[in-house]
Amino acid sequence: MHVYVEILIRTVLAILVLLLIARILGKQTISNMTFHDFVTSITLGAIAANLAFNELLKLTHLILALIVITIMSYLLSVIALKSRKMRSWISGSPTVLIEGGKILEDNMKKVRYTLDSLDQALREKGIFDIEEVNYVVLEDNGMVSVLKKDEYQFVTKKDMKLHPNGQVFPVELIMDGEVMEKNLENNGLTKEWLEREVRRKGKRISDVFYAARGTKQQLIFDFYEDGIQQSIDKE
Structure with missing residues (x-):
């Protein structure tokens, strides 16, 4: 039983450490798999797997290895930012x-x-x-x-000399039935305004599963009760 508990603890620790490292290295590592990111990911995965399951290796040694590879990866990222020539060697080039x-x-x-x-x-x-x-x-x-x-190539509005309509970034107003009050506040909107818009649909806030203001200022609603008698489920 002791062995299973140790594996459980080491696995949880490995996941938490990897999450911490991902936060330190930033979104670039998980979004763009360059040469550098590929090597870093493979190495981190191997060390984390040993941290979780290899009882013969000391916990402190594995954590030290993770720290070293994290520092190395971070330094390589800094060097790549500073030097175009080194960036080509570290991350590759188009x-x-x-x-x-x-x-x-x-x-x-x-x-x-x-x-x-x-x-x-x-x-x-x-x-x-x-x-x-x-x-x-x-x-x-x-x-x-x-x-x-x-x-x-596709024809654009500019090619057709049409005036583009003003677009804004979409804003979630209700997610999973919960009013996103911070989003309302940041966009100069109020909960009272949202309630009025929902009432125009003959609904209440509690009936709304998802709501958003779209790129053209239009309001989008999805209710808990959609009125669909039978959904299509492809197997």
């Missing part, structure tokens, strides 16, 4: 795969990127005909950025 509609075979060989992978990446961008593509760049986080040829 590689052009298609330029002017022409596939750059040498660049693709250099990064070991196949035509199948290129086709898949384009399909994920909604492009099924490579003829539409002007530029393709393989970013340092492994994602692909695509610039279509002029004739295949």
Whole structure:
């Protein structure tokens, strides 16, 4: 029984330590998996797994290893911010795969990127005909950025000389049935105003599961009772 308790404690400790490290290293580490982030993640995962399950290794040694890799990763991030040359070595650099509609075979060989992978990446961008593509760049986080040829690009309101409608950032007003009073206050709104808007729908605040003010100032409501007689459930 003692062994199970120790594993439980070590596992909880490993998760808490990883959460703390993620907070220290910042969102970049979890959003953009560059070379540096990949190595850091693999190393942290291996150490955390040993911290949780390997009883032969001392707890203090594993925590020390986690601290060292965290400091190293943080310092590498600082160095990458200070030096463009070092940033290219630490995090990698973008590689052009298609330029002017022409596939750059040498660049693709250099990064070991196949035509199948290129086709898949384009399909994920909604492009099924490579003829539409002007530029393709393989970013340092492994994602692909695509610039279509002029004739295949979407028309914008500016192209049509239309006046764009003013848009604002959406604001959640009610989440899980709870009024987000801080959001109301930060946007110059009041709970009384929200109650009036809900009453216009013939409802009360307690009937609302979710409410938000959209990008065009429109109000969006979702009620606990949606009036759907039978929902569609695909298995």
